[in-house]
Amino acid sequence: MPLRRLLPHPWRSLGVLVLWLLLNNSLHPGHIVLGAAIGCVLPLVTARFWPSTAAIRRPWRVVAFTAMVIFDVIVANLRVARAVLGPVSRLRPGFARVPLDLTTDVGITVLAQTITLTPGTLSADLSPDRRTLIVHYLDEPDAESVVAAIKSRYERPLKEIFG
């Protein structure tokens, strides 16, 4: 199949095309042709730099997860605002160790990013064996509740998406 040989990574090619059109802020036919050409060549040239590919098992879950994260980012900002404007001496920061059930690189990366963007927590380090994420929290009564919240709210849906 020649089409398969020309486009071994159709989703990456489509992503490059969309990125190109967004960057140029245009739907001019010239840009579509140029973007499609770059979309064909770039995935071929960079194929060996991609460490691993993630299979998304349930695409509709990605939409629900993204919406939840956007909502949580807004909540996170209101909480940081309260912490910053309130008396600093009342904060109870600390570190929590989150044991990971996710095993794929992409899954762990997305979880760490989400933790940093969402209320009160910041991913600080990943253990060398990739099974524990060290998380810093700004104002929580104890580490156990942080771990439980992260696992139930973010890790479980990611586990369903990435497996």
Place this chain on the structure above:
Amino acid sequence: MRVKEFLLSFLIVAGAAFCFLGSLGLARLPDTFTRLHGPSKATTLGIGCMALASLVWFTVTRREPSVHELLVIVFVALTTPISAHMVARAALHRRLPVWRGEAPPQ
């Protein structure tokens, strides 16, 4: 178009306010780890609000559809947690002092 002006003003003021709060957190909070919380969350939402305002203004007022602001939002949301993670990790490895609570795990 009152609605549009209200929406734009709200987005710009909210974006500026969140960016300011993030910077204030960087200045006020006591140690490296707590300081990272302000900029990592607030700049994402602050810049997101301002980019949305730009998108709405160019698309509605100037009648030139403008969507590349979405890329700004996506890239800021992708890169901010990475830099915060790198700073926190460097701080852990250099064993920087912790303001309160137990010492960070090694």
